[in-house]
Amino acid sequence: AFELLFRFYYPGLVTFASQIILDRDEAEEIVQDFFVKLWTGRKEIKQSVTLKSYFFTSVKNRALNYLKKEKISEKVRDELREMIETDQLYQPDLFVESExxxxxxxxxxxxxxxxxxxxxxxxxxxxxxxxxxxxxxxxxxxxxxxxxxxxxxxxxxxxxxxxxxxxx
CATH class of the missing domain: 1.10.10.10 (Winged helix-like DNA-binding domain superfamily/Winged helix DNA-binding domain)
Known part of the structure; x- marks a missing residue:
């Protein structure tokens, strides 16, 4: 079941993270790290949260943490913050071509x-x-x-x- 979740969500989450950090390779690292943490902490996931929102929120937070560590320019950070606050980055259609x-x-x-x-x-x-x-x-x-x-x-x-x- 975990492998199916990985294959189903991975492409969309990578695209989502890429839109935030503007680096596809790092986005893949972030999403892979998320799934490793998900696997190790799978018993602690709250049943009341939908998987989709949990996955996107977790990846978004990881991507934002990555940006903080990389200390990108203030202008780019402000633009990204505005896009995130207005939900311009969250697009459910990312899964249109999912497996x-x-x-x-x-x-x-x-x-x-x-x-x-x-x-x-x-x-x-x-x-x-x-x-x-x-x-x-x-x-x-x-x-x-x-x-x-x-x-x-x-x-x-x-x-x-x-x-x-x-x-x-």
Whole structure:
């Protein structure tokens, strides 16, 4: 489970830290150090805090501590402080290309075209089986079969990520 958390959050956290300290290599060091500390202190994490906010806040604080140690110019420090205070740096879209989302997309691409179409109409458009059957000119039973097959394929393709899917 820890490895999945690492792979899921690492790219976004590195990008986030890079925006603060303007040094990708140091950002990677900061995030790696964060995950080492997270692993060693994993039993002390408060259950009431969401992982995402905990991770971003911790990395932000580590990045700011790094900047203090490096004694960057006052002008740059003020600009960064303003960006942080106005939440201009925090962008949830950093995870758009995360491994989990890539795996979900890949899993959907493995569905046969008709199964994908039926499943999308059912789950994303909210159509009933009767509505889908009428729209696609197929039987209700065929719609049910397509949805069942889609769920089997998606469960199999995403079985290693079910833990993460439950977190969100």
């Amino acid at each position: 989990l989302q890539t795996r979900i997309k890949t899993a959907f691409e493995k569905l046969p075209p008709r199964t994908n179409e039926v499943f999308a109409l059912s789950r994303f458009k909210g159509l009933s089986n009767d509505q889908i059957a009428e729209k696609l000119n197929i039987s209700k039973r065929t719609v049910e079969t397509h949805n069942s097959n889609a769920l089997k394929i998606l469960r199999e393709e995403l079985k290693d990520y079910m833990f993460l899917l439950l977190l969100f």
